[in-house]
Amino acid sequence: MKLARKITIALTLLAIAVMTALETLEVRRELDRSAIDMQHDHRLLGHTLAGSIARAWQEEGEAEALTLLEQANRFQAQVHLRWVWLDGAQGHTAPALSLALLRTLRGGQDGSMVDESPAGSGVLRSYTPVFINTHLGAIEISESLDEEHQHVRSTVQNAAIATCAIAVAFLLAAMAMGRRLVGRPVNQLVALAHRIGEGRLEERVHLRQNDELQTLATAMNRMAELLLTAREKIALETAAHLATLEHLRHADRLTTVGKLASGVAHEMGTPLNVVLGRSKMISSGEVVGDEVAECAQIISQQALHMTRIIRQLLDFARRRAPRRAPENIAQLVTHTLTLLRPLATKRSATLVSEVPDSLVLEVDSGQLQQVLTNLVMNGIHAMKRPGTLRVRAGPARAAPPTETGSVETEWIRLDVEDEGEGIRPEDLPHIFDPFFTTKDVGEGTGLGLSVSHGLVQDHGGWIAVRSEPGHGSCFSVYLPPGGHSCQAGS
Amino acid sequence: MKQPHPRADAPRLLLAEDDAEMRCMLSRALRRSGFHVTELRDGHETVSLLSHCVTQGPEQMPHLLISDVRMPGCTGLEVLAHLRRSHQRLPVILITSFGDEQTHEEARRLGAAQVIDKPFDLDELCAAAWTLVPAS
Numbered sequence: 001m002k003l004a005r006k007i008t009i010a011l012t013l014l015a016i017a018v019m020t021a022l023e024t025l026e027v028r029r030e031l032d033r034s035a036i037d038m039q040h041d042h043r044l045l046g047h048t049l050a051g052s053i054a055r056a057w058q059e060e061g062e063a064e065a066l067t068l069l070e071q072a073n074r075f076q077a078q079v080h081l082r083w084v085w086l087d088g089a090q091g092h093t094a095p096a097l098s099l100a101l102l103r104t105l106r107g108g109q110d111g112s113m114v115d116e117s118p119a120g121s122g123v124l125r126s127y128t129p130v131f132i133n134t135h136l137g138a139i140e141i142s143e144s145l146d147e148e149h150q151h152v153r154s155t156v157q158n159a160a161i162a163t164c165a166i167a168v169a170f171l172l173a174a175m176a177m178g179r180r181l182v183g184r185p186v187n188q189l190v191a192l193a194h195r196i197g198e199g200r201l202e203e204r205v206h207l208r209q210n211d212e213l214q215t216l217a218t219a220m221n222r223m224a225e226l227l228l229t230a231r232e233k234i235a236l237e238t239a240a241h242l243a244t245l246e247h248l249r250h251a252d253r254l255t256t257v258g259k260l261a262s263g264v265a266h267e268m269g270t271p272l273n274v275v276l277g278r279s280k281m282i283s284s285g286e287v288v289g290d291e292v293a294e295c296a297q298i299i300s301q302q303a304l305h306m307t308r309i310i311r312q313l314l315d316f317a318r319r320r321a322p323r324r325a326p327e328n329i330a331q332l333v334t335h336t337l338t339l340l341r342p343l344a345t346k347r348s349a350t351l352v353s354e355v356p357d358s359l360v361l362e363v364d365s366g367q368l369q370q371v372l373t374n375l376v377m378n379g380i381h382a383m384k385r386p387g388t389l390r391v392r393a394g395p396a397r398a399a400p401p402t403e404t405g406s407v408e409t410e411w412i413r414l415d416v417e418d419e420g421e422g423i424r425p426e427d428l429p430h431i432f433d434p435f436f437t438t439k440d441v442g443e444g445t446g447l448g449l450s451v452s453h454g455l456v457q458d459h460g461g462w463i464a465v466r467s468e469p470g471h472g473s474c475f476s477v478y479l480p481p482g483g484h485s486c487q488a489g490s
Numbered sequence: 491m492k493q494p495h496p497r498a499d500a501p502r503l504l505l506a507e508d509d510a511e512m513r514c515m516l517s518r519a520l521r522r523s524g525f526h527v528t529e530l531r532d533g534h535e536t537v538s539l540l541s542h543c544v545t546q547g548p549e550q551m552p553h554l555l556i557s558d559v560r561m562p563g564c565t566g567l568e569v570l571a572h573l574r575r576s577h578q579r580l581p582v583i584l585i586t587s588f589g590d591e592q593t594h595e596e597a598r599r600l601g602a603a604q605v606i607d608k609p610f611d612l613d614e615l616c617a618a619a620w621t622l623v624p625a626s
Contacts, residue, residue, distance in 0.1 A: 270512050
């Protein structure tokens with residue numbers, strides 16, 4: 001139910017209650033006044049007759065006195081007069097009066113009582129005491145209350161009709177007013193709120209009334225205006241923010257391009273210079289005989305070196321999506337270590353695999369082997385003294401780096417741990433940057449770790465590193481555990 | 491490979507370059523050009539030799555240093571900084587393939603006579619080297 005209707009009905013019910021109460025009080029007052037008037041009339045009539053009756057009784061006897069009463073009775077249409085003995089004299093039965101009334105009458109005062117009759121509306125009986133010799137009698141004046149009650153009923157009925165009429169009129173007027181003053185403006189305000197909610201901030205509402213709702217409408221209009229201003233401001237700020245971001249991205253791209261260009265220039269500069277110098281020696285005739293062949297061989301070596309760099313660069317740029325298949329990791333590690341063993345032996349490094357035989361993962365075997373090769377080769381290069389390089393694997397709980405989420409879950413971790421020189425703390429943040437290398441010139445291009453990092457990311461994992469300068473490093477490759485089965489131990 | 495022999499009064503030149511092929515080729519070209527070349531394989535070796543020369547007296551100091559910027563041990567820029575700390579005004583040519591503006595600026599600040607980007611023409615390097623040695 002709407003608020004205006006609720007208020008209207010509540011007010012109407014209240015008005016009906018108040019009017020009914022007032023009408024009831026008025027009817028009661030009317031009844032009391034009427035009763036007093038009737039009693040007063042009875043008293044007047046009783047006193048008027050009492051003297052004549054007493055005198056007639058004294059002078060002309062009982063029969064004449066009662067005749068006089070009977071005659072007086074004939075002239076009264078509304079009232080009925082009769083003689084009653086109050087002390088039971090002459091063998092008559094005294095009327096059933098209350099002790100209080102009897103006491104009043106015996107004291108010479110007149111009194112009244114209402115004789116309730118089961119059928120009618122009751123009778124008002126008034127008694128005027130008359131002493132005949134030593135006996136107490138009284139003129140009883142009886143008047144039916146039917147007419148009085150009829151009057152009350154009619155009054156109540158009229159009052160009820162008037163109340164109902166007023167209530168209906170009040171209800172209709174209040175509803176019309178409520179709809180006009182409350183319902184319609186509230187609907188307008190609700191519609192405005194909905195439109196603002198839908199983002200139509202240019203909408204306004206205008207109420208032609210001067211009350212609280214009009215104040216609310218003004219406040220809502222002002223709110224919409226402020227929201228519109230704020231939205232325009234946010235739009236401008238967002239555009240500026242996006243422009244800044246785009247600018248930063250562009251700058252970042254330029255920086256990356258610059259870094260790549262510097263890296264390429266650095267890697268290619270020396271071999272190109274050698275090629276240039278040696279070819280000039282040949283063309284100028286500076287070298288002859290076997291020296292020409294020697295120069296040509298050097299040129300060929302440098303060209304191969306540059307080809308290798310370009311191939312790595314292309315691998316870095318043209319990373320293909322991993323083609324996954326269930327792969328036995330122990331076999332893959334063993335195969336990789338077998339290929340690298342000659343290099344390790346040359347550097348007096350021992351390669352050990354501690355990977356469980358049953359570990360199977362959904363990986364691109366070629367790409368994972370490339371990652372392992374890079375990590376193991378880095379480890380071998382880091383070991384200037386004889387030592388052991390271990391490859392381990394197993395389940396581990398870990399949280400991915402913050403940019404990809406931070407919930408700790410189950411992963412498969414492949415550790416490549418060397419006993420080499422370790423990585424300087426200041427170098428650690430850069431080890432995955434393209435072309436960053438701490439190896440001697442010619443030993444590495446600085447692309448291996450960068451490529452490995454990208455390949456592991458393509459598998460949904462990441463590479464973590466911990467290193468203690470002078471004691472060695474451990475590179476941990478985290479891979480999603482999908483499709484693996486692993487037994488404890490190695 | 492047969493190396494040309496410079497004259498006894500040829501200007502003394504230190505060549506610091508870690509890449510063996512590059513070092514060999516540069517050394518050959520500079521010797522042919524008329525310098526007495528001492529080859530050095532890394533930054534530490536260069537600093538060590540320069541320190542030794544300083545203690546031996548000015549007559550033992552080389553006339554020119556040509557150094558690669560990026561070398562194991564310490565870089566060409568660090569060698570140059572070491573020289574300046576020793577108050578040696580020895581002219582220095584730095585060669586680099588990592589020729590970003592920062593390297594060039596740092597080299598200029600430390601007083602490098604010239605910074606040459608790789609790849610370069612060997613004759614140009616020799617010509618630049620001759621402009622920096624005293625005409626004796």
